[in-house]
Amino acid sequence: MVDFKIILSDPDTGRSYKIDATGPVAGAFIGKRIGEEIDGGALGLAGYTLKITGGTDRTGIPARRDLPGPARRRILLSEGVGFHPVIEGQRRRKSVRGSEISADFVQINVVVKEPGEKTLAEYFKEPEAAAAE
16 A cells, blocks of 8 residues: 655645545555646645645655656766755766656655635644643
8 A cells, every 4th residue: 555745835825734645545646747737636625736846755765857757766967856066067976766656655745736715724724622721
């Protein structure tokens, strides 16, 4: 069974929310690519349109949008996701993943493109029992 941690970012408020996706909810992400837009109904967010912006596998290796397929590769990088040079012109061979989401992913980053009728704060409301004490 596939399990993902989905980090949902709301650019309007600047807040992020964590969703633990298992079973059919997680299965909706398998085979999708970074940059694709999906319906928020798969996560229980009616009316929302979400865009996949990135992810990491179980060892923390990031996914790059410009690499096809789900496989892990060691490529020579000069900048971008997976490597941030300190010296101008610096290059380094680093491990990165392809843009297709597979069962090896642990975290998927998504951002809200089109909001729904309810706000995200209403969906992720914290219990008020702690505030009453």
